[in-house]
Amino acid sequence: MIQNDLQLLRVTRENILGLVKGLSLEQLDSIPEGLNNSLIWNIGHVIVTQQLLVYKLSGLDPLMPEALIEKYRKGSKPDGATGTDEWEYLQEAAFSLIEQTEADYHAGKFSSYIPYTTSYRVELTSVEQAIGFNNMHESMHLGNMLVMKKLVG
Numbered sequence: 001m002i003q004n005d006l007q008l009l010r011v012t013r014e015n016i017l018g019l020v021k022g023l024s025l026e027q028l029d030s031i032p033e034g035l036n037n038s039l040i041w042n043i044g045h046v047i048v049t050q051q052l053l054v055y056k057l058s059g060l061d062p063l064m065p066e067a068l069i070e071k072y073r074k075g076s077k078p079d080g081a082t083g084t085d086e087w088e089y090l091q092e093a094a095f096s097l098i099e100q101t102e103a104d105y106h107a108g109k110f111s112s113y114i115p116y117t118t119s120y121r122v123e124l125t126s127v128e129q130a131i132g133f134n135n136m137h138e139s140m141h142l143g144n145m146l147v148m149k150k151l152v153g
Contacts (some may be wrong), residue, residue, distance in 0.1 A: 002128060005131045005132050006101070009098055009131070009134065009135055010095065012135065012138045012139055013138070015094060016043060016094070016138070016141075016142050017043075020040075020043070023149075026081075027089060027153060028082065028087070028152075029043055029082050030152040032152055033151075039145055041076075041078045042148070045072045045073070048062075049134065050071070051097065051128040053124065053133065054110070056108045057130060058127050063100055064097070065099050087112060113127050118133065120133075135146050
């Protein structure tokens with residue numbers, strides 16, 4: 001089952017990055033009227049959330065810089081223009097972190113999990129549940145991004 005969940009995560013990330021392909025950084029950073037965040041914030045947010053749900057709640061250090069975790073975590077808001085280096089990092093991390101998660105899972109690194117109730121009111125008690133829930137979370141953000149793209153593109 002974990003292989004299916006990780007494959008679904010890869011496909012969702014492909015869809016997310018495919019959706020924004022060809023957009024400028026200005027378009028990615030644009031916050032449509034009436035909304036609170038941007039396309040690029042959504043991308044950073046889903047990557048960060050996966051790291052927090054899977055790594056942090058398993059008692060492991062997330063595999064991203066802390067500054068980016070703070071910038072894109074739940075409750076944060078876009079804080080200005082995104083640089084080219086950061087955008088390139090997010091695009092690469094979108095997939096490299098999935099590969100690392102898979103390797104770490106098969107290496108048995110996720111041996112414990114701190115139970116967590118999401119804002120969706122779902123209690124997560126294992127890394128497998130976290131990976132499954134994360135897929136739903138990313139799909140929800142992809143849906144939001146489909147609407148946002150129409151407003152900025």
